[in-house]
Each structure stands twice: as C-alpha cells, then as structure tokens.
C-alpha cells in the first residue's frame with residue numbers, strides 16, 4: 563500500500579485538470595473514436611482524478627478499468643464515481659507488470675505516477691504495451707522545475723535537493739523523478755510508438771495559495787532527508803515562502819509534462 567493522502571489528491575485535482583495539455587487529450591479522444599470497443603486502464607488511479615478529468619471528453623461508451631494497490635483509495639474512487647456500468651475497479655500492485663490486465667485495453671492512462679517509477683518498470687511496461695498494441699497517456703509528470711515569486715537566493719538549491727529526493731526509491735526501485743518522460747519517450751519510441759509530449763505546468767496564482775502552501779509544507783520532509791542545507795536554513799526559507807503566499811504578483815510554477823504514445 564502506498565499511503566497517498568486523499569486531502570492532498572483532492573487539493574491538487576483542480577490544478578491538474580487546468581494543467582493537462584489539451585492537445586494531447588484531443589488526440590487521445592480521436593484515437594479512441596477509432597477503436598471498436600474503447601477500454602481505458604487507469605493505473606495508479608487514486609480516487610479517480612483522471613476519470614473525472616477525461617470521461618466527458620472521451621467517446622461515449624468508453625469503458626474504464628481503475629487500478630491501484632491502495633484499497634482505501636480504490637474505495638474512495640468507487641464512492642466518488644458512483645454506480646456506472648462502464649467503470650470497474652481492480653486492486654493490483656504495479657510491480658507485477660506481467661499481471662497487468664491489458665486484454666482488450668486500448669490505452670493505459672496515468673497521472674502523477676511515472677516520476678515515482680523506475681526505468682526498469684518503464685521498460686517492462688513498454689514491452690507489455692508493445693505486445694498488446696496498447697497506447698499510453700500519462701499526465702502531470704514532474705519535470706524538475708519549480709519557480710516562486712519573488713525569487714529567493716536559496717530557491718535553486720532547494721529545487722536541486724528536492725529533485726535528488728525525487729530520484730530515491732518510491733516503491734519501484736530508484737525513481738526516475740524529472741527524467742520520467744525522457745525515459746518513457748525513449749522506451750516507447752524504440753518499440754515503434756508515435757510519441758508526443760506537451761507541457762502541463764501548475765500555475766499557482768494567489769487564489770491557489772492553499773495548494774501552494776501544502777506543496778511547500780510537503781517539501782520539508784524530503785529537503786531535510788536529503789540534508790546538504792541546514793534544517794534552520796530550510797525552515798527559514800519555508801517560512802519566507804509561506805509568508806508570501808496569497809500576495810505574490812506572479813504565478814508560482816511547478817513544471818510537468820504529459821505524454822501520449824500510440825501504436826502505429
């Protein structure tokens with residue numbers, strides 16, 4: 563079980579929805595319109611954010627299989643999605659790539675997942691996707707960039723420390739962190755997929771201060787774990803950043819990239 567917090571997932575969902583690259587969603591919908599019985603497998607589905615963001619934009623009758631290893635998140639997804647004959651739920655640990663239920667699946671979707679994953683996982687998944695001639699749409703992969711207003715001399719160092727933490731094991735072996743999209747692109751292109759990527763940054767304006775604050779508070783543990791800067795410097799930097807929320811004149815930015823890979 564992974565223990566992702568439902569409050570955090572709910573808080574980020576509107577920002578994720580606004581950030582998703584629209585051109586890739588349109589291309590995904592067009593691809594599914596060409597499938598006889600479109601079936602989407604959403605891996606690491608959490609409480610169903612991808613379903614809520616995409617369902618109305620994909621062809622009517624698209625069926626969804628929602629997969630996660632966390633039973634509490636799956637229960638919450640079922641509760642929030644409600645009774646829908648086109649949606650089923652499946653508990654599965656993604657480390658068992660061979661056991662992924664890909665039969666009849668047109669496209670695997672994911673959001674905020676692949677930066678947690680390892681290169682070995684992506685290679686094994688790419689093998690299975692290629693064998694099944696199944697596409698991949700993966701949104702909101704953190705790209706290693708964060709920017710705040712106004713700038714602070716410690717910003718770059720904090721991002722660097724956080725990015726080092728991003729590469730530690732999140733349950734799949736050494737995580738790709740900001741390299742996730744480059745790795746997926748390489749792995750899928752060499753298996754003959756047509757791959758497109760698009761930026762999907764969070765733009766955190768003053769009205770997104772609650773998400774910005776949770777994001778900053780969530781950085782503390784990883785920053786302290788990586789050390790390299792004193793705990794006092796980290797806390798002073800966080801206090802400075804938190805005190806400025808809601809007053810900034812520009813958007814704080816967190817960089818993400820979406821990827822759509824389709825079999826040709």
Ligand SMILES: C[S@@+](CC[C@H](N)C(=O)[O-])C[C@H]1O[C@@H](n2cnc3c(N)ncnc32)[C@H](O)[C@@H]1O
Nearest residue numbers: 564566606607608611630631632655656673674
């Ligand atoms: C950051 S959350 C994203 C959830 C959802 N896609 C969203 O955008 O709100 C990552 C998700 O991956 C799931 N996850 C992590 N490791 C997993 C594993 N080994 N097997 C299945 N799901 C996993 C977590 O339970 C969580 O739901």
